[in-house]
Amino acid sequence: MLSQRILTKNPKADAYLDAIEMATGICLVSFLWAHMLFVSTIILGPEVFNGLSEFFDIYLLSYIGVPAIAIIGLIHFVVAGRRIPTNIRDQKIIWQHAKQLRHTDTWTWIFQAITGMAILVLAALHIWAISTGWPIRAESAAERMQAFWWFYLILLALGEYHASIGLYRVFVKWGWFPRKPIFFVLKVVTVIIVALGLGAMWVFLQLGGAA
């Protein structure tokens, strides 16, 4: 073995990276689904939404949560992204392979890489938007939604897709659940979360007119 390899050899590294990829992914999915539930409280009325938002402010949960999620997201991007081939030759092989094989779970992985990169940019913009318009209240959220509904529609679709497929892959990769039933369960959860998200968007757009 080469000396630079001997000096930097760390047999634990690959196990830890794999564990970190999974753990950060599960954290982010949990956050996303909780986030969508919190946002959809607007359906119950602006008072409920504002009450929840104030609760997160009073106990400083937002001030810990937002940076924590941003950091976890960044770690997940770097660690999960290590699997994306960055040289042109391997890129061409992957695309050729996927087109030839016509295999669903190979394509979903390619979309996973693409949506992951898109979410990195969109989520960063979203965090910037909420931070500059702090605090989060029904009125300010409605204004944002009024102006940028298309942005949120894209982020909702990409985020939900990435989260569900990612969780599906975690479960089958580690063999915790059989493949077909877990895919079905995750599809149902995704439909519910997207419906809640769309419902919340619609309510915000109605509010936006009045604000």
Add this chain to the structure above:
Amino acid sequence: MGNRTLTFKIFRYNPQKPEVKPYMQEYKLEEVSGMTIFVALNKIREELDPSLMFDFVCRAAICGSCAMVINGRPTLACKTLTKDLPAKISLLPLPVFKLVGDLAVDTGTWFRDMAIKTEAWVHTTKEFDPTALEERMDNKTAQEIYEPDRCVECGCCVAGCATANIRADFLGAAGINRVARFMLDPRDERSPEEYYEVVGAEEGAFGCMGLMACDDNCPMEIPLQTQLSFVRRKMLAQGLKLKTEKVAL
């Protein structure tokens, strides 16, 4: 069944003659009942083109020699009936393995390297006594070992794997499945640490991205995803326990 005329588009390239660039050659053949790709290829070679190179031995899905990419998917030529395919059939050699020529690839060298890397033999300190009765094994364990052991080393799982296509050092489902087989075997005395040396890295269990094309394309229908996740869980548990020492510079 009305006899169809099948159009085969077959990859042609002979690494011995690099001056002839790779190309797809077309052959037309009357379909007969019960025709497999293996039968069709032999007919093409006998009647149309004696220069066509492809591998086969057993013609009964036992030897694993005739694996190739049929209409985009890696599978065994002898196990694929033409009646299940459209009239246009494309044939490519398996990727990842060394191309011998046309549809023939050398899977033997790859599998031999894999067997050496994974030390695919029972590691035991017990002295073998040829006169003693064979040790008994309960049926459940024997069945569990038999499942991964059904692998015929055709290479379809490796060819279907995106990771194996871009990482030459990746053990692939065939390699990890082989390790699972020895992990299950009570006669093998290797410890989790010793197994970790073999598959506890990106070249082994942690390199798998979970695309499951191995599982979906295995002609023997071995539950490869189950075997892979079994090894992955064991190796993570071992990896998190591991103590390492650095060379003090």
